[in-house]
Amino acid sequence: MPQPFRFLNFFLRFNLRHARGQWARTLAVLLGVAVGAAVFSGVRLAIDASSRNLTQGMDLIAGNADFVVTGQGGLVPARITAELLTDPAVHAAVPVLERILAVAHQPEVTIRLRGTDLILEDRLRRGGHAPLDISFAVLTDLLIQPRSLLLGQGAAERLGLSAGDTVTLIGPSGPQAFEIADLLPPRGLGRVEDGFIAVADIAAVQEFLAGDSRDLADGGVADRIDLRLSPGMNDLDREAVLARLSPKLPAQTSLAPADQRRESGMMLLSAYHESLTLISFVSLFVGMFLIYSLVSLNAAARRGEVAVLRALGGPRWLPLGLFLGEGALLAVLGLLAALPLALVFTPRAANLINRTIDDLFLRLPSQTLHLAPWEIGLTIGVTLIVAVLAALHPAWEAARASPREALAMLADTSSHGQNRRITFSGICCLLGAIPLFLLPAALNSLWPAYCGVFLLFVGSALQTPWVLAAAARAMERTTGLRPALFGPGVKLACRSLRRAGPRTSIAVGALITALALYVALSVMIHSFRTTFLVWVENTVSGDVFVTPANAEANEYRDAISQSAQDWILAQTAAQGGQVLPYRRAYLEGDGYPYQFETMDMSAFSTLGSFLFKHGDPGSALPAAAQGQGVIVSETWAVRRSVGIGDRFQAVIEGIRLDTPVVGIVRDYRTRGGVIYHDWDAFIALGGNPRWEGVRIYFPEADNPQAAAARFRAALAAHPAGQGLDVTTGVDLRNLVTDIFTQTFGITALLMGVALLVAGVGVATTLAVRVLERRKELNTLRALGGSRGQIRALIFWEAGIIGLVGAVLGLACGLILSVVFIEVINKQGFGWTFVFSVNWRELGLALPGLLAAALAAAVPATVLALRDPPAEALKER
Amino acid sequence: MPWMVFLLGLLLLGGTTFSAQAGKEGQSRFPTITGPCDFVFPDAHGAHPDHRIEWWYYTGNLRTPQGRPFGFQLTFFRSRMHAPGTVTTHGEQRSTWRTAQLHPAHFAISDLESETFHYEKRTVRAAVNLAGVSRQGDDVLVHQGGWSTVIGPDQHAIQAATVDLGLDLRLIPKKPVAIQGNGGYSRKGSRPESASCYYSFTRLAADGTVRVGDQTFPVTGEAWMDHEYASNLLEEGLVGWDWFSVQLDDGWDLMAFRLRPDEQRARLGQGGWAGGGLIDPQGRVTPLEPEDLRFTPGRTWTSPRSKATYPLWWEIAVPKVELSLTISPRMLAQELVSEPGSGGVTYWEGAVEVRGARSGEAVSGHGYAELTGYAGPVPLGPGSAE
Structure with a gap:
């Protein structure tokens, strides 16, 4: 049998046999990976959908337009269309008048009514990616029949209408019935707003929207004039045309590239998209941590088997490959489990994100989800890479140890020198975070700030060894004052933690990260809510608000x-x-x-x-x-x-x-x-x-x-x-508040997941510590230590780990909350809040965290007391 | 020439249900032409907006001082989308974009030396100064976008420009205006109301410039101008027409056209029409009836773009004046192609050479030919508009 197949055969027998005995823990990890992968792919698809919807939607609306004439303040004299068309380089100039209008008796349905010179619009769009695609006969019918339009198929299906029916739209002066001359085909312009679009002649729309005759005088107004220059012009020629046209325009208008509005929209969304991208990666790293924990536990639990393999001549790469393969297998199985989750999560995430963008930033012209094959490949690839990286450290440790070391089952410890190096690295990370928090204003990007947050987490986690050691010493001194009250367990736990190695630090680091995120988000949300409510009550003041519909x-x-x-x-x-x-x-x-x-x-x-x-x-x-x-x-x-x-x-x-x-x-x-x-x-x-x-x-x-x-x-x-929207102030303020509340939906999910993962991480680390110190623990039992004393030792370890995690997490979280408010929110949305801490909420959370840490110790205690001491002390 | 515009106008309107119904029921609401047109100039150069279709049509053969030859066509159309008095608006509000008139325009240059053909077609509505016809003293201005003709008492100034093409000519009539048919009443079929009002400037001395790409050429030459308007639909069974304007070197000019029936009618010898006018060097017009003309198509050319096959060589005879002419194209590919659904017509319109004899004397000259209906039947009449 070829070597790869032999390895695969051995791998499956080695890992699956063990997994059967750890099925609950394995399933939990698979679920975590599945959730991480589903969130990763779902959020990314939602980001892609919003960008694509914005880009494609605006492209569909703009057609082949190269430039657009707009009025400062929104309106353009439509008569300048004729002046623009006198330039030989102008292939088409199209005045556009658009409104989002409600349908009579269907208040939840809105339609984009687009009025243009349809002949010129046809010329502008012909040969492009979004043609008008209606026959000249239908086009001239719209010119002749004053109250007629073409209705998009999306709207027609929703309203149960077809050609020849009438649709009544609510305009500024009230309802107006339009005859549906024909349906727009579901391509090109007909795809805008998912088919909730109607196209009519500009004369008809001007008459419909006019407040009085002055609005119609001298050509009336348009929202903009789309320009298409003659095809084949190079950039220099186009610049020359712009220089020629600009002086001809009235003072209250300006000429700009057609994609400027799209680009400014994308810029407005860029920070929000960056935040969502970060959330998507965080979800994957959650899964990574779970894999790390499980593979660490498995590597520790199976040191004996690994030692036997090595003693029998197995190369170093064998245990490396076995545990890396385990990580990869967990990723693959997690991805398969992610499929049904993604089917449920992705549309909801996309809907939520699109709605948030619609409410907070700008209207998206369409709301369609696109599943690009490369996104699936990206999810698979990133998940696999992250999983293998997560399994690398424990796999490497397992491969590195000699058979004798493996059999000796050395615990996770660190030397004083190693701790100094870790601490120093942590301080460097913390100091390195500071300039990164100051960069975003200059670079117009949130990624430096997010890198700074990562360094903050890492730097805080890397302080764990000395903080853990200091806490252990302090605890030992304090409890040593009443040894009879606290028992020997606390002393042994403190001494053990004073020598804790990198694996323990990583677990505490996860706890710090989770708590810091929780604290920071809690402070941020509370600060926001407090400031926002004051703003709503004062600046959005008013008992009734009246606007055109x-x-x-x-x-x-x-x-x-x-x-x-x-x-x-x-x-x-x-x-x-x-x-x-x-x-x-x-x-x-x-x-x-x-x-x-x-x-x-x-x-x-x-x-x-x-x-x-x-x-x-x-x-x-x-x-x-x-x-x-x-x-x-x-x-x-x-x-x-x-x-x-x-x-x-x-x-x-x-x-x-x-x-x-x-x-x-x-x-x-x-x-x-x-x-x-x-x-x-x-x-x-x-x-x-x-x-x-x-x-x-x-x-x-x-x-x-x-x-x-x-x-x-x-x-x-x-x-x-x-034709008016009339809202009471109370209703408006409640609506505005609800909109902003829903924007934190994903962050609340993140907070919950982070805490859960941290608890799993603590549980796994404690279990690993038990496995690594089995000889020590069972020696204690053999020498007369009771089961209760062993449990106490483990619970004290969990308690101290929890306490250190809570203290560092709280400190890190408060720092992080300032970063969120003054840096990330500022850069992402442009606003800040008055810093405000809900100490009661935090005060309730910390005991809960400690309780969770103690609860996480239960599986470790079961593991520690599972085998008889004599059995555990046997030389293997 | 008038035919192209006449039927172009029908094509613009032909597909609409509304106009089809107008054609069936509302034709009487458009004014009809059943007799002499009583032209009064310069008013007659202006628009006749109640009629369904109208055009101002310029063609010509030009050359540079070095002898480089060009042909050109510049046409301004007006078509009324519905009969007068039928438009309604939203109550009292009426947008200034609302109009009954469309103004298509065609512009083409035949670069005969390089054998390249360039053209542009565009259509706008007659509103908000996009296009229109107006009087400025004794001048009549017809414009569409930046393209225009100014018809004055002593000259016509025509100009058109795109990124790739340009034309700027002063045209000075060398003959008085030629009133076609019977006082301008030009029959187009067996029914009296199948007619248009039609006059021409058959010989205009041209002087100006032609631009192709980045190159501008000073040119001189001779041009032909037609102004025609009508309302009534053509009779059933016509699939296209062939029109010719000829300027002979001896000062005689000929306008000749024929309307072609469909195959079935052609086999039965039914349908169709023909007519024209012979203009002497002093500008006197002799109207030509169908029986006065003989058209014999010759060799053909198939367009690689539209796949239509056009008879580009012709024999035209006017036996009563012992005139026989051979028409041959100065360049093959002079076809204006319209995209399906654009409301336009694909047709061949280009510069031609003329050789022949009159009363035994050899004659030669040049002119323009217009051939339609070869790229598919041209929709004609109320039946085809549905």
Whole structure:
């Protein structure tokens, strides 16, 4: 038989026979590996899905567009399409007007209505990856029939509609029925929003969205104009065309590459994706630790067999291969077990992540999961590599020991010199983490911070030997004052731990890591929740919020109609309330999107408040109210390294702003951050005074919530309320809170898994220690040591390990929480929280951890007392 | 030439149910042409927006001072998508993008020396200054994007440009405007209402530039301009047409066309139509009836792109004036291909050489030919629009 097959045959008999006797522990490890692999692949697929959905979705929407003309503040005069088309290099210029609209009687269904010049759109998309794919006959039908559209098949199936039916969409002025001229094929543009898209002529959409005739004058407005240059132009030619076109554009517009919006979206998501990637790797390393523990235990338990193999002439590589193979086999079996888990977990993870991105960052144009074969290969490959690496240390130790050493069953110990080296390495890791925590702001990436976190964990774990030794000494001294009370077990446990080697340090390190993660995440979540709730109550103040329907999804491009404004003013005045109208523009700058909001800053300072991070509210608010500065959100400022006194410069609706930053405030409305400018000051500069949203306050009401509910009901029942979203402040604040709570769903899972794994690690380490010290323990029994004293010894070891892990874990966790708040969250989302510790929650956790450590000692005690002493002391 | 536009207009509208119904039921809502057109210039150079289809059509043969030959075609179309008075909007709101008119335009250059053919087709709506026809004093401006013709009392200025092509010509009429048919009333079939209003400038002296790629060439030559409009659909059973404009060196010009019936009708000797006009050096027009013309197609060429087979060599005779001409292409591949579903027509339109005799005297010249319906039946009539 060829050698590989002989090895395989021997391997299966050597390992499977043993595994049968350890089936419970083996199954636990397989489950851990399966969960790790499922989480790894699931999270990665979800990341890939969100990136792909963003990229493909935006590409489908943009078609073959090379450039896009946008208006600062969202709208572009559509008439400039003609000017652009006079340039010979412009192959197509397409005005685009899009809205996310609800369907009448189906409030949970929204459709992206896209209005364009369909003839020009066909020209722009023809020959590309997302053609319009409708016949010219259908196209001209849409031009002729004023209230007709093409409906995507996804929406048609959902609503049970077909060509010839009507679909009623809710616009800013109310519902409007459209005839479905035909269905969009499920390719190209028809794939956007998973088919929840409708395409109509720009004239029809302009008429549908117009507030009054002024909105239609002189070509009306568009959201943007997509440009496609003549094919085959090189970059220099394109630059020349841009230089030629830009001066022709009106002052309130700008020309940019079509993929800029996608790129800025990807930049906004990059930190979030990095965090998710880290979570996916952490889940794998959890499995790695379980494999390490099990292989260590097996290697220790089977030292005798290994010694016999070596004594009979087996080469060193044989035990190495056997235990590496065991690690690999665990990985393979774990991957197989991961398949059904992945089928359940992956869609849920993708859904959660896509929803989080949708809520916190930007709207994803489609929500489809794609399983790429290379992702499967990556999961398999990484899992196998991690498993083999995890098994390497115990396999190497088993291979390294001579037969005599193996038979001697030397325990895991370390020398003083070795401990010094370990401690020094740990200090270097801790010191090395510091500059890494300072790097992210400069490099615009979270990976240095994550590397710093890893060094923090490693450095803390590497302090274990001396801390364990010191704790053991202290414990020995303390308990030595009342030896009769504590018994001999504690002294023996302390002496044993003072000599503990690397394997024990690794187990404690796992405990430190788990507890540190738990503490850090607990502090972070508590800090966030505390700060966030204060922000919601103060900055998101208001008893009623009124906006055009789906305003956020439509980037506040529509206004509240004049009739609705009049009704709101009259009703609010009648109830002694106050209105605070606002406008919101979605802009891009420095590669990131952000929002520009105008409202009466003076009124807001009495009706609500900002949470200032930097700047003096006493001077900043009056300055902002007079238009002598802007107040910016922390997110916006962090991404651009802007401080108090720095200038905010932008052109919005043709108005050139150059004003100082007078305040930086905490703000958890994401999507890139917010600039707050005074309403009157902006109108004085030429801004449009239209209401794009309004907050209503009832400060004099006995029961503001009841007043808000009545107002909401009255507006919803009135014709003026058609096409509006009306939300009470309580509902809005609850919704916002729920959104942020769900973002911590995955972190909560991680915390639980980490603690579980740490407990398994402690249990395994204690069991290994028992195996390595069987001769010592059974000698004690032979000399008269009772079973209780042996148990006490093991429990004291577990207790001291648990205590050291808890102390170091707590310290590491508090440091880590600062890193999470001030570095990772800051870089990832751009915001920080007020540091706040829930000592009660932590105080409850620590005893629980100690109890878990003690519980983890139970299997070790069973193992220690399993065999009669005489049997255990036999020379093998 | 008018045929191409006439049927192009039908193709633009032909597939729509709405226009098909208009064709069946609403034809009476488009104005019909049943007699002389009473042209009044310069007004007549402008648009006739109530009619279904209209075009301003320029072709010509040019050469550089060194003798490098080019052919060109620049055509501005207007097609009305529905009969006047049928548009509705959302209540009182009406977008300025809403229009009944589409403006396709075709632009082609035949580089006869390098035997390369370049063309561009585009369509926009007549709204928001994307395209349109307007008066500027005595001038009529027809434009589509950056392409335009300005028809003045003494000259036409035409220009068009893409990244790869450019044309900028001043065209000075060497003859007065030629009113085709009976006072412009040009029959296209056996029914009186199967007709268009049609006039031509059959001989325009061209001077300007042609650009191909990065090279710009000064050119001179002779051009031909047609302006035609109509509303009524062609009669059933027609599959295409062949149209010729000829400028003879002795100053005579000939416009001749024939509409081809389908095979079945052709076998039975039914359907089809022909007509034309003979213009003397002073610009006097002699209308030609179907019986006045003889068309004999000769050798063919098969397009490698569309796989259509076009008869590019022709014999055309006008027996009553003892005129017989042999038409041959100056270049084979002068085909404008339209993608399926784009609403366009694939046809051959290109520069031709002419040789022959009139009353025993040898004649020669050049011109343009337009051949349609060879890349598949051209949808015609109300039946085919469904």
